[in-house]
Amino acid sequence: MNRHLQTWLAIFLSMNAVVAAAVDIERPRIELVDKLGVNMTNGQVTHNLEIVSIGGPMGLSDSIGVHANEFDFRGYRGFQRKYYARARNVELSTSPSFTPRNLMRVHDPVGSVDFGYYVGGVLQQGGSAASGYTYQALGDERNTLEVDGRYLLWTKPDGTVVRFDRGVTQAFAAKDGILTSIHYPNGLTITVTDAGANVSTNTGFQLKSIYEPDNRPMDKPDNPNLINVTRATTSSASGWTLYNPKRVVGINASVEYCSWTASTCSLTHAWPTANFDWPPGMPRTMFIGQSTVQVTNSNGLTTTYRFKAYDLAYRFDQDTGGAPVTGFTPGREFSPRLIAIAPAGGNAEVFTYVFKNLFELVDAQMMGAWDRRLQSAGVVTRAARNGLSAQYAIGEPLYTDFRNAAGGVNGISEVTYREGGQLSNAYTDEGSISFEFSRRNWPVSLTRSAAPAQRYTYTRGNLTSITFSGPQAYSVAAEYPASCAPNTRKICNQATRTKDANDSWTDYAYHPESGQVSRVTHPANKHGIRPETRYDYTQLTARYYDSTGSMIEGPPIWMKTAERYCINSAAVNGVCTAGDEVVTRFEYTHDNLLMTGMTVTDPGGTTLRTCYQYDIYGNQIGKTQPKANLSSCP
Numbered sequence: 001m002n003r004h005l006q007t008w009l010a011i012f013l014s015m016n017a018v019v020a021a022a023v024d025i026e027r028p029r030i031e032l033v034d035k036l037g038v039n040m041t042n043g044q045v046t047h048n049l050e051i052v053s054i055g056g057p058m059g060l061s062d063s064i065g066v067h068a069n070e071f072d073f074r075g076y077r078g079f080q081r082k083y084y085a086r087a088r089n090v091e092l093s094t095s096p097s098f099t100p101r102n103l104m105r106v107h108d109p110v111g112s113v114d115f116g117y118y119v120g121g122v123l124q125q126g127g128s129a130a131s132g133y134t135y136q137a138l139g140d141e142r143n144t145l146e147v148d149g150r151y152l153l154w155t156k157p158d159g160t161v162v163r164f165d166r167g168v169t170q171a172f173a174a175k176d177g178i179l180t181s182i183h184y185p186n187g188l189t190i191t192v193t194d195a196g197a198n199v200s201t202n203t204g205f206q207l208k209s210i211y212e213p214d215n216r217p218m219d220k221p222d223n224p225n226l227i228n229v230t231r232a233t234t235s236s237a238s239g240w241t242l243y244n245p246k247r248v249v250g251i252n253a254s255v256e257y258c259s260w261t262a263s264t265c266s267l268t269h270a271w272p273t274a275n276f277d278w279p280p281g282m283p284r285t286m287f288i289g290q291s292t293v294q295v296t297n298s299n300g301l302t303t304t305y306r307f308k309a310y311d312l313a314y315r316f317d318q319d320t321g322g323a324p325v326t327g328f329t330p331g332r333e334f335s336p337r338l339i340a341i342a343p344a345g346g347n348a349e350v351f352t353y354v355f356k357n358l359f360e361l362v363d364a365q366m367m368g369a370w371d372r373r374l375q376s377a378g379v380v381t382r383a384a385r386n387g388l389s390a391q392y393a394i395g396e397p398l399y400t401d402f403r404n405a406a407g408g409v410n411g412i413s414e415v416t417y418r419e420g421g422q423l424s425n426a427y428t429d430e431g432s433i434s435f436e437f438s439r440r441n442w443p444v445s446l447t448r449s450a451a452p453a454q455r456y457t458y459t460r461g462n463l464t465s466i467t468f469s470g471p472q473a474y475s476v477a478a479e480y481p482a483s484c485a486p487n488t489r490k491i492c493n494q495a496t497r498t499k500d501a502n503d504s505w506t507d508y509a510y511h512p513e514s515g516q517v518s519r520v521t522h523p524a525n526k527h528g529i530r531p532e533t534r535y536d537y538t539q540l541t542a543r544y545y546d547s548t549g550s551m552i553e554g555p556p557i558w559m560k561t562a563e564r565y566c567i568n569s570a571a572v573n574g575v576c577t578a579g580d581e582v583v584t585r586f587e588y589t590h591d592n593l594l595m596t597g598m599t600v601t602d603p604g605g606t607t608l609r610t611c612y613q614y615d616i617y618g619n620q621i622g623k624t625q626p627k628a629n630l631s632s633c634p
Contacts, residue, residue, distance in 0.1 A: 030426070030433055030443060030446075032412060032415060032426055033046045034390070034406065034410040034411045034412045035385065035388055035409070035410050035411040036351065036383040036384065036385045036388060036389075036390055036410050037341075037351055037383070037385070038353075038380050038383050038390070038392065038406075038410065040404050040406065040412045040414075040415045040426070041404065041415055041417070041423065042379075042394070042404070043069075043379035043380050043392055043394030043395070043404055044068065044069050044379070044380070045066070045068035045069055045338055045353055045380060045383075046065075046068070047065070047066040047068060047338070047341060047351075048063055048064065048065045048066075049063060049064050049066075049295060049297070049303055049344070050062070050063040050297065051063060051064060051248060051274035051295060051297045051298065052207070052248050052249070052250045052272050052273065052274040052297065052298040053250060053272065053298065054205050054207075054250030054251070054252065054271070054272055054617055054618060055201075055203065055204075055205040055250075055252065055592060055617070055618035056594075056618045056619070058188075058201075058203045058205070058592055058593055058594060058618065059201065059203065059205040059250075059592070059618050060190070060199055060200075060201055060205045060206070060207050060250065061082075062081070062082050062083070062199070062207050062248055062250075062274070063082045063109075064079035064080060064081060064082070064295065065079060065080035066079060066080075066305060066338055067079065067080065067338075068337065068338035068353070069337055069338070069355060069377055069378050069379065069380070070335050070336075070337070070377045070378065071283070071286050071287075071307065071335065071336035071337070076238070076239055076240050076242070076243040076244065076283065077243050077244060078240075078244050078276075078278065078282070078283070078293070079244075079295075081196045082109045082196070083109060083179060083190075083192045083196035083199050083207075084178075084179070084195050084196035085107050085108045085109065085162075085178075085179035085192075085196070086106075086107065086164065086176060086177065086178055086179065087104060087105070087106040087145075087152045087154070087164040087166075087176060087177040088104070088105055088176040088177075089102055089103075089104055089105075089127050089174045089175075089176060090102065090103055090104070090105045090114075091126075092420075096125075098420070099123065099125060100116050100117070100123055100124060100125055100126065100138075101125045101126050102117070102124075102125065102126035102127045102174070103115060103116055103117070103127075103138060104116075104117065104127065104135060104145065104152075104174060106145065106152070106154045106162065106164065108154075108162045108179060108182060109182075113137055113139060113140060113143045113145075113154070114137070114138045114139055114439070115135040115136060115137055115138060115143075115145045116135070116136055116138050117129075117133050117134075117135065117174060118133070118134045118135065118136055119132050119133060119134075123136075126174075127174025128174070133147075133174065138439040138440075139438075139439050139440040139441065140157065140440055140461050141440075141460070141461050142156075142157035142460070142461040142462075142484065142493055143155065143156060143157065150165060150166055150167060150168055151163050151164060151165055151166065151177070151180075152164040152166060152177050155486075155489060157461065157489075157493040158185060158489075158490065158493060158494070158515060159185040159489040159490035159491075159515050160182065160183065160184050160185060161182075161183040162179065162181075162182050162183075163179070163180050163181045163182075163183070164177030164178060164179055164180065165177055165178055165180045178195050179192050179195075179196065180192050180193070185490040185514055185515035185516075186514040186515065186516060186537075186557055186558040186559075187202070187514065187539070187555060187556055187557040187558050188201065188202065188203065188557050189201065189202045189555060193260050194209075194260065196209075197209040197245070198260040200253065202542060202554035202555045202557065203542045203554070203557070203592050203593050204252060204253045204254040204542045204543065204544030204554065204591060204592045205250070205251070205252055205253065205592065205618070206250070206251040206252075206253050206257075206258060207248060207249070207250055207251075208248070208249045208251055208258045208260075208265065209245035209247070209248050209249075210245055210246055210247040210248070210249060210263075210264050210265075211241055211242065211244075211245050211246060211263060212241060212246040213235075213236045213241055214234065214235035214236055214240070214241050214278070214280065214282075215234050215235075215236050215237075216234065216235070216280030216281070217233055217234060217280060217281060218233050218234075218279075218280055218281030218284065218285045218288075219279065219280055219281070219285075220281075220285060220288055220289055221288075222284075222288065223287070223288050223331065225331050225332050226284070226287055226288070226332065226333075226334070227332050227333060228287070228312075228332075228333045228334070229283060229284050229286075229287045229334075230283065230284055231284070232284065233281050233284060234280065234281060235278065235280065235281065235282040238282065238283060238284065240278075240282040240283055244276065244278065244282070245276060246275065246276060247273050247274065247275050247276070248273065248274045249265075249267070249271050249272070249273045250271055250272040250273075250298065250617075251267070251271050252271075252544075252592065252616050252617065252618065253544040253545050254542070254543060254544040254545070254591035254592050255269060255616045256268060256269065256545065257544070257545035257546065257547070257549065259547055260547075269616060271617075272298035272617065273298055274295065274296065274297050274298050275295070275296040276293075276294075276295055277293065277294040277295070277296070278293055279291050279292065279293070286307055286309065286336040287309045287334040287335075287336060288309055288334075289308075289309060290306060290307065290308050290309070290339075291306070291307045291309075291336070292304060292305070292306050292307075293305045293307065297344060301344035301345040302344065302345075303341065303342065303343055303344045304341070304342040304347075304349075305338055305340075305341055306338070306339055306340040306341075306342075306349065307336045307337060307338055307339065308336070308337055308339045309334040309335070309336050309337075310334060310335050310336075310337050310355060310357060310378060311324075311330055311331065311333075311334055312328065312333040312334060312335055312357055313325060313328035313329055313330040313331075313332070313333065314328075314330070314357060315356060315357055315359055316356045316357070316381075325359060335357070335377075335378060337353070337355045337378060338353060339352060339353050339354070339355075340352045340353070350385055350386055351383070351384070351385050352383065352384045352385075353380055353382070353383050354380070354381050354382040354383075355378040355379060355380055355381060356378060356379060356381050357378050358377055358378060358379060379392070379394040379395070380392050380394070383410070388408070388409045388410065389408050389409065390406045390407060390408030390409065390410035391406065391407045391408055392404070392405070392406050393405045393406075393407075398416055400418075400419075401416050401417060401418050401419075401424055402416065402417055402418075402419075403415065403416045403417075404416075404417075411428060411429050412426065412427070412428045412429075413427045413428070414426070414427045415427075418437070422435070422437060422438070422439070422441045423435040423441055424437075430448060431446055431447050431448035431449060431451075432446070432447045433445070433446050433447075434446075434447075440461075442456070442458065443456060444456055452468040452469050452470040452473075453468070453469045453470070454466055454467065454468055454469075455467045455469070459480070460480065460482075460483075460484075461493070462478070462480045462493055462495075463478065464477060464478055464479070464480070465477040465478070468501075474501045475499075475501075476498070476499060476500055476501055477498070477499040478495040478497065478498045478499070479495060479496050479497040479498075480492070480493065480494070480495055480496060481496065488512075490510075490512065490513075490514065490515030491510040491512060491515050494508065494510060494515070495508060496508055496509075500523070502523075504523035504524075505523060506520065506521065506522055506523060507519075507520070507521040508520055508521075511535070511537050511558070513537070513558060514537055514558035516535065516537060516558065516560065517535060518534065518535050518537075519532060519533070519534045519535070519574070520532065520533045529568070529569065529570045530570055531565060531566065531570075532565065532566065532570065532571040533563060533564070533565045534563070534564045534565070534571070534574055535560055535562065535563055535564075536560070536561050536562035536563075536564075537558045537559065537560055537561060538558070538559060538561040539556035539557065539558055539559075540556060540557060540559045540588055540593055541553040541554055541555070541556050541557070541593075542554045542557070542591060542592055542593045543591040544591065544592075557593060559586070559588055559593060560586055561585060561586050561588075562583060562584065562585050562586070563583070563584040563586075564576075564581055564582070564583050564584075565581070565582055566580050566581055566582075567580050567581075567582060567603065568580055579603045579604070580603055581603060582600065582601070582602055582603065583600075583601045584598065584599070584600050584601075585598070585599045585601075586598055587599070587633065589633065590614065592614075592618060594612070594614050594618060595612060596611065596612055596613075596633050597609055597610065597611050597612065597632075597633035598610045598612075600626070608626035608627070608629075609624075609626065609628075609629075609630045609631070609632075609633065610623065610624060610625065610626050611623070611624040611628075611630060611633035611634065612633075613634075
């Protein structure tokens with residue numbers, strides 16, 4: 001197997017959203033994780049679980065990803081937490097001919113981007129120079145990465161800025177960093193402290209991790225011969241409880257505040273809470289036999305994960321028999337792997353997995369000389385889910401490429417890729433996808449058995465056309481600004497025009513301060529009038545408690561406060577014909593900037609108001625009808 005093929009090479013979203021809408025053209029969204037939860041780009045199990053949320057669209061949610069194929073206790077973290085995100089130097093290869101051997105990979109709760117190190121405009125093999133580095137995206141060129149003192153600033157195509165803290169002392173420009181904040185174009189900001197342990201927004205919502213000591217001894221016989229894990233036999237003694245919370249609590253800081261520095265809080269309200277139940281003796285116990293971990297989300301539903309320690313001296317599961325690999329001693333090194341999942345709300349194990357360890361040939365002339373182990377990672381050989389099952393062959397040579405193949409009912413039969421990890425093709429139940437041969441590696445075509453084939457064209461990283469083949473071939477298209485600059489980043493990667501399948505154009509303008517749509521001019525109607533909708537935005541501030549117990553106003557956020565359109569006329573310079581405009585206004589008197597009122601004023605001047613009420617968790621619990629004729633919302 002090409003061991004450099006990582007999860008980040010997957011195209012992240014859903015196959016069902018491949019066909020672009022007529023007025024919203026965007027890159028195809030393809031998911032290469034199969035029906036059994038196996039990522040077919042690398043043979044790794046993918047399982048994510050949302051554990052707690054508060055505040056709805058203006059709030060926060062937390063989730064975890066399971067370290068399924070290799071129990072990753074680096075940093076002693078049992079799950080990949082949503083806000084434990086990093087900028088880190090990644091070694092792709094030790095081969096002198098592989099370029100680049102090192103890169104800077106940044107990720108946040110949404111995705112990741114790789115950047116190469118450049119000196120004088122030349123891509124470097126690695127990141128060892130003490131100064132003089134700049135970064136350039138190796139994939140989506142619309143991303144930038146810059147040094148700002150102790151911080152690395154990743155600016156996304158839409159102008160979102162993700163900040164990573166690398167510490168006070170910088171030994172070299174490629175030093176890793178920890179996520180500290182996400183600044184969205186409209187001013188919404190997520191602040192992250194303590195490597196994701198505590199998270200807050202400038203709308204007044206918090207996620208607080210609560211840590212507790214655990215001095216319970218292991219509840220299974222120890223293996224004194226273990227050499228690849230701490231010898232501590234309690235979770236507190238190993239330091240496990242310092243990095244893995246017992247609970248995660250969602251809090252509305254407009255109601256009460258919990259300090260980031262406090263180990264716990266005396267909260268007076270029953271806030272949504274997720275609970276983690278680890279076995280005693282973490283992490284050592286995970287390297288002995290089987291172990292069970294339970295996670296209960298804020299709705300009280302429990303997901304159960306069962307792990308098994310795989311002996312790394314064997315190529316396949318030692319339970320299937322066979323001798324250990326020459327040069328490796330059984331019973332000393334293990335890797336915990338996820339072998340079963342009982343999803344939230346049930347006791348039955350729905351997902352099951354079997355793995356093999358990875359070895360490679362030291363001498364290609366000696367068949368079967370599998371005597372170099374590839375770290376402690378493994379790949380799936382079998383998986384099942386509710387009657388569906390598949391067998392996997394991961395990393396098989398295919399001419400000059402490699403392939404990951406599956407036999408059975410899993411939704412994706414094969415993925416092929418090149419040396420270095422670039423995807424070539426994927427064959428799924430929906431159709432076959434071809435990818436461009438580049439570091440960006442985006443899809444260029446989709447062939448479907450029961451629908452027109454599609455081909456995609458990109459310009460400056462933006463999708464500019466989708467062509468549908470067949471007897472009635474047609475295309476949809478989009479136009480964008482010719483270039484981007486730091487002061488236009490919020491809008492320069494948004495379409496100025498889109499063309500639908502009828503060759504009709506829709507035009508867009510944007511609010512430069514927030515990047516939100518300010519005007520949409522639709523195709524002409526049967527009267528030859530191009531309807532136009534306009535939007536107004538206002539900077540508003542939420543109110544919440546700070547660490548001193550004082551109610552403060554947070555940094556401002558651009559909120560949509562009005563929507564206007566003409567009924568029977570075309571707007572001229574943003575103005576309708578007299579007596580022809582409908583205006584909808586939006587009110588946000590809630591401390592968390594939740595919408596509390598909406599008024600609609602017709603051309604005759606009559607105004608109808610709808611009011612909304614919320615509980616302390618941000619859930620809507622009340623709504624008045626316009627016919628109530630309220631002059632204001634309570």
